[in-house]
Amino acid sequence: MTTAAAEQEPIAAPPFILYLEGPEYAEEMAQLAVWVTDLLLPVYGREVTSQQPWCPRWWEHPEAVARLHGLWLAWQEHTDPAAGASGPAVWHRDHLGAVLSELRFPSGPFAGCKQGSHRPKTPPAVESYEDAVAASRRPDPDPYETSLW
Secondary structure (H helix, E strand, C coil): CCCHHHHCCCCCCCCCHHHCCHHHHHHHHHHHHHHHHHHHHHHHCCCCCCCCCCCCCHHHCHHHHHHHHHHHHHHHHHCCHHHCCCHHHHHHHHHHHHHHHHHHCCCCCCCCCECCECCCCCCCCCCCHHHHHHHHHCCCCCCCCCCCC
């Protein structure tokens, strides 16, 4: 005996936004922006202060996009009827607080952004891994050898 539920193929999880490009990325960002603007901020957005910053151009901060997308994916999973009656409570406990705390931490991705003002961030300098490996394979120069010519 089979049931309709057993015959259905499992639904694949949507890809994480950092793996998307071009039109797929733009579409996912548009949907994320609707969720952030229409649900997350009206319900969970608290007053903006220097100790709890929020950037009005949050989509220009890659870390914020990544964290908010993960939060949104978890929202979709935990508010689905299949998650059961405790799904939303699990989302609140396991996802919401941690993400908002990281985003709004004084030294988090919105540090320096003020109400109505965005400040772009400069990512830390990173040396090329390939160059570092290549340099480590070169022999060290002989400190006693000097050449005047």
